Amino acid sequence: MKILLLGGSGQVGFELARSLAPLGTVVAPSRAELDLSSEEAVTDYLTLHQPELIANAAAWTAVDAAEQHVDAARRLNAGLPEQLAQYCAEKGALLVHYSSDYVYPGDGSEPWLETSATGPLSVYGQTKLEGDLAIQQSGAKHLIFRTSWVYSARGNNFMKTMLRLAESKPELSVVADQVGAPTPARLVAQITALAIYRDIPLGLYHLAPRGSATWHEFAVAIVNLASMTGKLLSSGPADVLPVSTSSYVTPAKRPMNSQMDLSKIESALRISLPGWYSQLELTLDEYLEKQCAA
Numbered sequence: 001m002k003i004l005l006l007g008g009s010g011q012v013g014f015e016l017a018r019s020l021a022p023l024g025t026v027v028a029p030s031r032a033e034l035d036l037s038s039e040e041a042v043t044d045y046l047t048l049h050q051p052e053l054i055a056n057a058a059a060w061t062a063v064d065a066a067e068q069h070v071d072a073a074r075r076l077n078a079g080l081p082e083q084l085a086q087y088c089a090e091k092g093a094l095l096v097h098y099s100s101d102y103v104y105p106g107d108g109s110e111p112w113l114e115t116s117a118t119g120p121l122s123v124y125g126q127t128k129l130e131g132d133l134a135i136q137q138s139g140a141k142h143l144i145f146r147t148s149w150v151y152s153a154r155g156n157n158f159m160k161t162m163l164r165l166a167e168s169k170p171e172l173s174v175v176a177d178q179v180g181a182p183t184p185a186r187l188v189a190q191i192t193a194l195a196i197y198r199d200i201p202l203g204l205y206h207l208a209p210r211g212s213a214t215w216h217e218f219a220v221a222i223v224n225l226a227s228m229t230g231k232l233l234s235s236g237p238a239d240v241l242p243v244s245t246s247s248y249v250t251p252a253k254r255p256m257n258s259q260m261d262l263s264k265i266e267s268a269l270r271i272s273l274p275g276w277y278s279q280l281e282l283t284l285d286e287y288l289e290k291q292c293a294a
Helices: 011-019 039-049 070-091 123-136 158-168 185-198 215-228 263-269 276-293
Strands: 002-006 025-027 053-056 094-100 141-147 172-175 203-206 240-243
Touching (some): 002 011, 002 039, 011 185, 039 070, 053 070, 094 123, 158 215, 158 276, 172 215, 203 263, 215 240
Parallel strands (some): 002 025
16 A cells, blocks of 8 residues: 655654554655645645555644744645545545644533534634545545644654753743643554554544643653653752743633543544553653663
């Protein structure tokens, strides 16, 4: 099977390149090789390579910048998925796409279901929802995985930012009233490969670890685990101070409740997803091992 992986240099894309390798021949063009902002370039690439499966991990992920760069965000988050879905519908190929908790309004305290009403609060969330809807309405065979708070041992993410700041600052202030599930890119890729291999029913699924945390609780866990490994930090767990969302103003509004119900994916795969804390331990160990080897 010929697999086209888009966004292969990103956090999820890097992990997908490894997890999808046993399933077929993975082609992962770089940005220099394929300009995803160009509809014509993408059409030409699809015509040339004729993939049987497309894993689309490409996206505009700069949430705040999307408020000012609406057209660019919409092309990557909505136009590109629609274009890929049209190809897959015509060729009978499978499209695997990644969405976000930002499509939900973020109110209440209960986990969102795949059937919950959407209500994005930002340009990023709106364009991600537009991409989801375009795929669902295309007639293409598809799997859409909505995930949240993605991080990894590579790239720019919350875990690495907290570690960097904790090395130099005596105190950290972190938002304590937004709730979600910190999700390692590795888990996203592993579950994706398993879903394809087991040929689960097509459609939309939530994909995250079990449990939930606030950003503050996530940050405390990061600092605490790093300290336990002997890493020298200027900030300890007690130095990570909770603050409210209202005291940390951003151009794009964030959802307060990003918890997602995982029953559907667990039932389809006949598994229990691991907890977010154990996944943080694994990811942090991987990151620190990379630092030691560098």
